[in-house]
Amino acid sequence: MNDKIKCPNCGHEFDVEEALSGKLEAHFKAEYERKVAKQAQKFNSERKELEREKEEFEQKKEKENELFKEKLEQRLVKESDKIQKQTQEYFEQQLKSLQEENEKRKEENRALKSQEIDLLKRENELKEKAEDLKLNVQKELLEKQTEIEEKAKAKERESMALKEKEYQKQLDDQKKLIDEMKRKAEQGSMQMQGEIQELALEELLKNAYPFDNILEIGKGIRGADCIQTVINPLQQTCGSIVYESKRTKNFSNDWINKLKQDQINCKADIAVIVTETFPNDMDRFGEKNGVWICGFNEVKSVSFVLREILIKTQSVKSSDENKGDKMELLYSYLTSNEFVQNINRIIENYDSMIQQLNYEKKAAFKNFAIREKQIWSVQENINVLFGSIKGIAGKELETSSILELPDTTIDE
Secondary structure, three states, X not given: OOOEEEOOOOOOEEEHHHHHHHHXXXXXXXXXXXXXXXXXXXXXXXXXXXXXXXXXXXXXXXXXXXXXHHHHHHHHHHHHHHHHHHHHHHHHHHHHHHHHHHHHHHHHHHHHHHHHHHHHHHHHHHHHHHHHHHHHHHHHHHHHHHHHHHHHHHHHHHHHHHHHHHHHHHHHHHHHHHHHHHHHHHHHHHHHHHHHHHHHHHHHHHHHOOOOEEEEOOOOOOOOOEEEEEEOOXXXXXXXXXXXXXXXXXXXXXXXXXXXXXXXXXXXOEEEEEEOOOOOOOOOOEEEOOEEEEOOOOHHHHHHHHHHHHHHHHHHHHOOOOHHHHHHHHHXXXXXXXXXXXXXXXXXXXXXXXHHHHHHHHHHHHHHHHHHXXXXXXXXXXXXXXXXXXXXXXXXXXXXXXXXXXXXXXXX
């Protein structure tokens, strides 16, 4: 169906439905716009009313807020005062409670301290009692130990005294026996010792002066021991020296007179006694009553000087010219510094040898004394140590060979 109409003026065709719908649409649109405008006006009016109410509300709210704030501040002040008061009361109550607790604790502390002091006093008393008891026990033990040691030492001293007396008796008997044996040995060997020294003297002279005649006087013949006939390089007999050898402990002045008589009998020019001991007024070689006296270690030097005297004397005698002058020359020589110097050199050498010998003897004796003292000190310390140990242990201590020194005797 064609719902179109044609315009009589322009001949344009229109659709009926479209034309009607456009008219309706304009009508509805105008109606809608009118309603919208009305609603908008109403809305604006309501909005203004709402804004007025809102403004009134805000003013009311502000007033109420101020009032609330004022009331709140007042209440806060009241509550703050109340809380502060309550807090102060609480703190005062707590402080009071703490003070009471503190006083209670102080009382408890004082009580505990008093108890602690009492305990310390009791502890100190117990310690003192324990120390006293310990000291008393130690004292008693020490007294008992000292008593035991004293008894043991006394017993040991008695035993040692008996042993010492026994040892002393044995030593005395041994010394007596040794002295007797020495005396018999000295008596028995005196002649042998003298003969040995005589042989040694002869051997010394023969070795020192091989060109001289050394004549031994036979055993059993009364007279000196040997005669030295001095021979110079010209094979001239210059004189003789008679020697007497003595090896005894004491010097006898009878030896001088006897040897002077032997010198006369032998027609010797010089007499010499060779001895181990000197007269009381002599401590080294020298001349006494016309006889020269010297030790065995000095005989070589003395014989050399005396032999030179005989050789020079013979040289003077053998000259026929100016005998008086030569005798005077001999006398001058015997009294000259040269002779004195020779004698002094002999004496100095002798003194030097004696001093060296004495120095060596002293040094040796000093070393012997030091070693002997050390040995006796060791023996004494070991005896004291062993005696103390044995005194404490008594018979329970077995004798140990470690604490016993070998039975040795230091030779005098």
